[in-house]
Amino acid sequence: MTLLVIIAIVTLASALAAATLGNLMHAALNLVLSFLGVAAFYFFLDAEFVGLVQVLIYVGAVAVLIVFTILLTRRDEEKKNGLPWGGVLVAFVVFGGLIWAIVKTPINSIPTPHLATLPVHRIGQILMTDYVWPLQAVGVLLTAALVGALILVMEEKP
Amino acid sequence: MPVVSFFLIISATLFCIGLMATLTRRHAIFILIGIELMLAAANLNFIVFWRYDSQPHDHPAGILITLFAIAIAAAETAVGLALVIAVYRHYRTTQVNSLDQLKG
Numbered sequence: 001m002t003l004l005v006i007i008a009i010v011t012l013a014s015a016l017a018a019a020t021l022g023n024l025m026h027a028a029l030n031l032v033l034s035f036l037g038v039a040a041f042y043f044f045l046d047a048e049f050v051g052l053v054q055v056l057i058y059v060g061a062v063a064v065l066i067v068f069t070i071l072l073t074r075r076d077e078e079k080k081n082g083l084p085w086g087g088v089l090v091a092f093v094v095f096g097g098l099i100w101a102i103v104k105t106p107i108n109s110i111p112t113p114h115l116a117t118l119p120v121h122r123i124g125q126i127l128m129t130d131y132v133w134p135l136q137a138v139g140v141l142l143t144a145a146l147v148g149a150l151i152l153v154m155e156e157k158p
Numbered sequence: 159m160p161v162v163s164f165f166l167i168i169s170a171t172l173f174c175i176g177l178m179a180t181l182t183r184r185h186a187i188f189i190l191i192g193i194e195l196m197l198a199a200a201n202l203n204f205i206v207f208w209r210y211d212s213q214p215h216d217h218p219a220g221i222l223i224t225l226f227a228i229a230i231a232a233a234e235t236a237v238g239l240a241l242v243i244a245v246y247r248h249y250r251t252t253q254v255n256s257l258d259q260l261k262g
Binding site (some may be wrong): 062066 | 161162165166167170175176179180182183189191208210213215222224226232233239
């Protein structure tokens, strides 16, 4: 429990740093730390495979993408022109609403079911049987998105 | 294991931090960072509700929907960052509030 609280504090603090820091590179590295914290939560919740996927995709691929984009657009730092208080207010109102809903809902009586580890081959079997069409659709979506991204950044002929 | 609310409050806080980043920052990459934080919070919620289901192994829909959401988020990030680079090439800026050519 203590460990979980420490992970929660690290995750939320680095997420807050990623959201508020002025330096883009520092923000990106804090985002990576925050993703690692979320992956630790997945491990705590017995979803080891999702935790590993999170580390591979977010800490690996997405972080590298963000860092490369920062390096390619470096000269353009954010101008400081006052904190837009409207956005902060909206975020706090949403936060209050969510916390109110969570506290008011009587879900804490749910017991934690005892759980053996979900084997990865079971996930694979389900992906290849019940979820085969969503899997194919995600494959097509990823191909289309990556081709689209390549076309977007392709050098234009003068 | 702590109660469900513990994880739900963490994920709500993460979501609101992401929402704040998306709404208050002017730099396009910060907005993408905020979107990523919100997606991570949603995925955490899926996993929490899957874990506290009475029969999590019969049909691990929470696991699978999280995997699909991660794949779609990766595609979204790739396209978003490609857009940032393309826009930067054209306008030499990544501040979203200076992209106002379509404004009447």
